[in-house]
Amino acid sequence: MRAVHPELIEELAALLEAEGERELAICVWDVRLVGACGCGDDFCQSIRTAEHPQGQPYGPGHRCVPLPPSSGDLILDVVNGRIVYIEILGRPPLPRRAQPEQGSPGAGQQVDLPV
Incomplete structure (x- = not known):
């Protein structure tokens, strides 16, 4: 994900450090x-980072980690670490970096695409 949303990952890492979540x-x-x-809400840019059946609880080992960003809400669901x-709620649209094919010109150019 860091290749697609590096600014988000940098922000999350800094916020987690500040919260003592090393x-x-x-x-x-x-x-x-x-x-x-996939909810379709215009204020939501949330990202699944693991497969999980929709509408099912995460179960044992789950915890929520709310973070204090400068705008909107960032909350992580964590299961067994x-x-x-x-x-990702109520935030400006996430910039997304294209993942260029190896050796293609323009590698690393930033483009805005839907999540």
């Missing part, structure tokens, strides 16, 4: 982009 601050650099929330969902 292990999660390290883990956030390696979360996968599994998919968008693994970030499985990043709730």
Whole structure:
């Protein structure tokens, strides 16, 4: 996910460090982009970082980690120390970096795409 949303990952890592969540601050650099929330709400840009059946509770080992961003809401769902969902609400649209094919020109150019 850091290749697609590096600014978000940097912000999450800094916020997690500030909240004393050192292990999660390290883990956030390696979360996968599994998919968008899919709720369709215009204020939601939440990201699934692990497969999970929709509408099912996470079960034992789950905890929520609310973070204090400068705008909107960032809340992580964590199961057994693994970030499985990043709730992103009420924030400006996330810039998304294109993932260019290896050797293609323009690698690393930033483009705005839906999550």
